[in-house]
Amino acid sequence: MRFSVRNIVVVLLLFIGFLTFTGAFFIVNETKQAIVLQFGDPRKVITEPGLQFKIPFIQDAVFLDSRLLNIDPQPEEMILSDQKRIIVDSFARYRIVNPLKFFQTVRNEATFSDRFGRIINASVRGVIAQYSLTALLSEQRVSIMNEIQAQILGNEDSYGVEIIDIRIGRTDLTEQVSNNVYQRMRSEREKEANLLRAEGEELSKEIVASADRQQTVIVAEA
Structure with a gap:
């Protein structure tokens, strides 16, 4: 055909x-x-x-x-005000509320996650550098997080997004700091043990001396 x-x-x-x-x-x-x-x-x-x-x-x-999306930057080593080094793992959740501005600024979600992830880490680094490890692990942590959020939220309008939540998921001591903390704790425990041992020996001597005195009195009275 x-x-x-x-x-x-x-x-x-x-x-x-x-x-x-x-x-x-x-x-x-x-x-x-x-x-x-x-x-x-x-x-x-x-x-x-x-x-x-x-x-x-x-x-x-x-x-x-249009759903709620996550930003999970790479964990970074940061220095605190007491010169201790910690590894901070932070994350955020956001929603695209202005698609046109978002597209004109970063084009897609992957580029935004990379760029805004660096902003998150920079903000976290700048804030916690003003605080010690003790403050970061205390009730002051809430106010520190509020300060971090205030800095990060100032950037959301530039990208056409709404930041829903920002958190520090985990803070780990670096290996060197962990070893230093362990050695300090061990040293403190050894001091406490030595003190208790010394107090025990002193008490033992007092008990023995008291028993000897009582024995002497009993023998004399007999």
Whole structure:
């Protein structure tokens, strides 16, 4: 069976029509929001789920998450005011509230996580450098966290996000500091043990001396 030129043209037109139709529509699901780009420039922001239209071959759609997202920067070694070194593991949760500003600033979630993660670590480092390890492990930790949050929240509008929560998940002593703390605790316990031992020996001597005196009195009276 041979195809005529007319049949070939019809098939090509149908194929082009199919591509045009499928390229003209896209779906935004409930967990996403979209930005329609025309030659790379934003033309429309879509925050509601559903079937949407764009001009085929001219416009494109990029999707951003509308759910609560996490930022988990790499743990960093930081120096406290008492010159002790600790490893801080912090994290934050955020939501994209201005998709256009977010896209224009960082383009995607991965770039934002990397950039804002550095901001989080820098803010944490700047604040806790003013405090000692004792303060960080005390009830003062709450006010320290509030100070860190205040610094970080000042950056959220620049990226079109809302920071929901910021926390220090874990603070670990470095190996050197851990060893120093262990040695100091061991030394203190040894001092306490020696003191108790000395007090015990003194009490033992007093008991023996008292028993000797009583024995002498009993023998004399006999």
